[in-house]
Amino acid sequence: MKIESKPLRYAHAEGHTDVCYTEDGRNIITCGHDGDVRIWMDIEDDDPNSHCVGESALAVCYKDKRLYVATDNHLVQAYTFPDFDKDGIVTRFTAAVTQIKSSCKIEALGCCSENMEAKICNVEGGAPIFVMSNHKGPVLSLAICPHMKYASTACGDGLMRIWDIDTQKVVKEINCVPKINTFYAAKVLCRMDFEPSEGKYLAYPSNREIILLDCQSWGQRMSFTHNTIKCAISQCLFSPCSKYLAGNTVAGQIAVWDIESGLCMGIVEHPTSHNISAMAWNPKGNGVLAYCDVAGQLGTLVNCYGKKSSSSENEIEDIETVERDNGNDGLADDLIQNYESDDDNAISLEKIKNETLGLIKDKDDSRPASRQTAYVPSTVPPQPPFQPSSTPAHLEHRYMCWNEVGIVRCHTVENGESTVDVEFHDTAVHHGIHLNNYLNHTMASLSSTVLALSCETPSKLVCISLVGSSKEWSVSMPDTEEVLCVTAAHGLVACATNARLLRLYTPMGTQRQVISLPGPVVALGGYNTTVLAVYHSTDPGVSDQHLAMDIIAMNGRQVRSKTVPVPLTPGSKLTWLGTTDIGSPCTYDSTGILRMYDVSSGVWMPICDTNGHSKGASDSWFIVSISEPTQKVRAILCRGTTFPPTVPKPIIAELPIQIPLCEIESEKSQYEEQLVRWAHTTADVDMKTARETALKLFALACRSEIEQRALELMELLKDDRLLPLAAKYASRLGRMHLAEKLTNLAESWEKETDKLNVAQNSHFQELDTQETYDVTNSEQDLNASLIIPQKAKEKKVENVTPIKPVTIKASPGGVRNPFRKQQEVTKCVQSPLSLTERTLVEVHSTADTAENTDPLKPLTGENFMDWFTRNKSLLEERNPELTPSELSRHCVKMFKNVQSIAHADSNKRKHEDANGDTTTSAPKQSKLSAFAFQKKT
Template identity: 25%
Template sequence: MKGRAVKLREAHKAGSGSPAFCSVAWAPGGQHVVTASAADVAILIHDAAAVSAGGTGARGSGSAAAAATIRLHKDGVTAVALAPGSGGSLASGSIDHSVKFYSFPDGTFQSNVARFTLPIRSLAFNKKGALLAAAGDDDGIKLIATVDNTISKVLKGHKGSVTGLAFDPKNDYLASIDSFGTVIFWDLCLGSEARSLTRVAPTFGSDHSVKNTLCWSPDGHTLAVPGLRNNVVMYDRDTAEEVFTLKGEHEQPICSLCWSPNGRYLATAGLDRQVLVWDVKSRQDIERQKFDERICSMAWKPEDNAIVLIDVMGKFGVWESVVPSTMKSPTEGAPELNLPRVPLFDDEDEEEKPSTSAGFDDEIDESLGDSAPFNHKRSRRKATFDDHMNGDSEEEDMIHEMQSGKRTKGRHKDNKEGARKAMDDSATSGRLVTARMQAAFQPGSTPSHPGKRNFLAYNMLGSITTIENEGHSHVEVDFHDTGRGPRVPSMTDYFGFTMAALNESGSVFANPCKGDNNMSTLMYRPFSSWAGNSEWSMRFEGEEVKSVALGAGWVAAVTSLNFLRIFTEGGLQMHILSVSGPVVTVAGQGDQLAIVTHASDCLPSGDQVLDVKVFNITEGAQSMSGRLVLTPSSQLSWFGFSENGQLSSYDSKGILRVFSGQFGGSWLPVFSQPRQENLKMKATGWWV
């Protein structure tokens, strides 16, 4: 079948007549269309009614009228994205390496969001519009918290230019694709790579007039990716396994695709200048159009049976009545993902002022509703030492909870009743509905934020801090008491420090390898030999160090293989033990080494199940073993020894506990810390 031919009208002039990548997007509600071209510095906001009626504008007869024009980039615009909800925002990326925000639909400039060192190729907002992903020729995908324009995370894993980004509608994953055809699923809860599919899509090399792209189905079940055989491959959201393929009349690779609002239909554009519309259920193409030039970008109109398209010469138009009237409407039964999605935070958080902290908490902040306008002017924030060391700070609490958000694999049907039941079940917990096993952490360190100093270790003797700059970590070790030794000069480590421990005698034990799962390096430097620059280091193949600790004459590290390695200060390995589960953290003082591990997966209520063991290194004996007590639905925020040697823990609910020999051994709650007060924690003790 073939419907009425689609007429395209000029929106952007092609530079020197050469093809260039052009972008097009429907605004939420479908009242406006946004276009941009890599050969033009202008971003055009069109009235959708005028576009459909074939209106003319300043560019001459047959050209499309623009309701607003933005000319703030210094070079061609390579990507545009619109935040969900009315009164939202427009983001643009350019060859000039910048990402900018504008109010919408008037196009008033709001702020410069981020600078890259190379051109931008792709932008995407998450479902709430609270997180923007930006990527291109640079090494890394930047996740930008729109509440204050800070960079929440940089995701690194691609070897080529990242040309496509798409957030899972359920906010569990970000999918990305590069010019080499590699697709990566990023876990948004952990901020790390979940799965990688190598070279599963076409390779376009240095031709920037076409790019790999991908798109989630509206229900979030599958990810559509252009295949290597001029087809479309569907991948499962949780396993990244191939589910099925769509193979039709495309004679060359597919370079653009978009889903209908209900996910029943998929439109694909290929290098053969064809656009096909598929009935995904029957896996047959039901409509097609042939164009004079390649269609490089498409978008299905929200809640309607129409697609807007733009070609590599900057001409665009609307394909009306895409799906024949004899078939099921493309909007019938469209999923309402806002209803079943269970919030990770209490309703009371919705009334609070949005946090300006840079973290994954911004992406699901319920205070940023779909209908709320966004203010992208950067908020000034004072980062003090107390803020960093606050064990119950809002920022640290949210980050820990985001790390514990658990996916339920294989669940492909969301319903309102299930969501309500989950919220009811979580009423007693006050925070998390479901939880993931919390990741390992280093006691005394603070979450890393780009451009800000991060504390790796701190005690009464001194501190270790680091700040990242252009991929390098500038590390400093400072001693508070200058009479005990010289201030150690700063150093730059090309791998970056992920964790460090500092004991009362001034010895430093660190893991300077960041994110290298094939090899991990440990470095130890005793206080007495700083002047002589003495140290020892050790590397482990196939192991990643998760947490480190120091004691009297020994150093210890727990790795991803659940090995506990104990060394002398000279670097000789004294003991190697297998621990019972994935490590959470480890702490040392004197002869005592305490380790916390997961005893099992989280309970349905969201509770962490943790075990704690204490070893006496000198005697080679285990002095304590049992379950670590936590407040329901909380996570362990800090763990270590007090100054008088009592084992202590602090959870994300603000409860500080110490272990006592009373009643055969029990955890005694010392106090509950109010959120607004400032609790200072340190590696070898605590005080209020």
């Protein structure tokens, strides 16, 4: 039969309310925020007995004709029943008691509190049996195995812990609790429950489903959910017969499942959608479930077993009486044998033994093979789809999107009406928008060109163009599809559906493409005309999610894709997906590690560990945007939770991007971290600072008497402009052997560079052919389809030219000491180190030749090396198209001509210009002729 809900009635003042049954099932006991404990004969009792215990009461429990109440004095007070006289104090805490739990099979009382402790106490008081104190947040709930072997606690630090009572140690931790810093602000209480008869299973809520764990292997046995459940499940509870499981959501939905078949018996909606604060099954086993909500109302559900509650009440009560009668085995066997019929409610001890011990399979066991008791590998549930930069959908006031463009908020009032507000960081982009959320949109994405809104049911995509006059367009999904994720970028809008389809649209509503995803979608991101789709590549493992990302780029009529795996910290989940301001894909997991994908090199790099910037263990960061030029991560600190509040408006902090190298506190590692970070990110680096950093790292190696490391650094940088200064520095320290090696290094570079570049080019060309997005042979078209910064594109084309370092040669005047101190060198010489934005070596754009029509007069007695060192910066500025090696050869010729010109008259100068080198003495070219010359080459 269909589950029916009795009308709600007022029980207590608004606030957290708890409920329980007496062991005979004849009375309902409630306590509430008003400090009263009420004893009801049934739901229709108009005059319940009321007793005041204090200003407030958070929890109540009945056991062995005694009531245990959590009062506002932070203690568990015992009362006699029904006289309600004080009967001692069981235990005390330093903060509010959040739950009291016990059962008829255990002779103990479980209590948990906001002071980050949980206790298992004797019902008569005294020293506690077991104190669980390794929590890092308020303990929200507690469950105890009927054999007193295991206990489980759910804490506001995000973890559910399973304890071995004998060893008093944690045997398993599961990340399933929303982080919270106080019990009074918790929406999801994560009330778990052990199977009451044998304690074989532990059920706990995890987002929109209930997970059933095997208490032997702690592996996932089953999961229970329903497509009408749209928000997080707060608590779950086994029925007294262990055959049914009840769960409730934060929006007031109550569902009951048949554990054996996995079918949902029915779902009841709360009339006012208030959060359910407590549930209790009637011990009679008649299928009656009592519940209370945060508004202080009491209600009951009947027919939860699929049959009339009154018809099965006496039968189940008799069976439970037989089960408890352990003294008369013969009578119990006879009665049980009689009940081993077609009655679904009958209990067979033989069946229980066979199923538990795995002995002989019952001949009459008609369960399908998939439902038989067997060992199931321990796996984590797959991560459900989510919307990046958003807060949970069940909140009345929430962020639907918060990124570098603006903020999208959703406000829901008690009567169900909802509105959407859009606030732009730059009002020059667009003015603020206020919308009535008639379709109950739960997903939103915002870009500089379009606002995209969507919901699962009815599944419809609504977009508002922000360019020019605001134009709204919408598209409905087919009947069998529901939108799970949506993203909006500058040049497209995309949505992923439960049919594993990725639908792409232009900002004005033209349907662009439909793509099949290889697995269930998890999140979407976008940049310009590129979509990032993260999905489950395979089923989750023992503790990890197996995710992959498709980088899908739209280039005119072409669609190109590249698939890359998504790395995650062990045991974590993906919590944010996006790009930097120049388009590099980034991910953020639940452990606080931010990673960036370098498209040009094809590697993932951890760029920020937000845990180092948190003060509390339960604090987390909400990512807003990432900037590569400024090397900053803009994020919001969330204290005790995973999402920021809407009021007051939180403050955005800037976290530095930092590669987690070893021994990062040391000076050497800090310089190395800067070089690595500048090599793989498009940082707005001051070239002078970059050169000084690399030179300091070289100096540290020299001072540490590790000459081989200093030489290795020069080979790694492979910058010929570093060698003169590095050799001079080494000679000043008295390391002549290192200076000699640095002097000879340039000549070896010139000989080996061509050969090395040929090998490297062939290697990288081989890698490029393996990329899945390479659909053409044009390198320019290939780069246009990827989210690579413009600087990186130009650099990639330029680096094809072989790197030829400058050779240190003797001056024309004869043998000289190249390390002799020269006058005014330090004033005129530019630092010889150079670093690009994305690599550790930089070569200026090349050309075949260039001219210098402004010769510099050498000083009296000045040789070439002194003249070249003094005027090097000016020569580089006047000849930016030359490589360092070409510049040095060109300057040798120019120096000879300048010496001749300085000692000749004007006629002789003309004669020399006519017969001299055509490259250096040619008249100055015009701009057009210079371009024509470059075009020929």
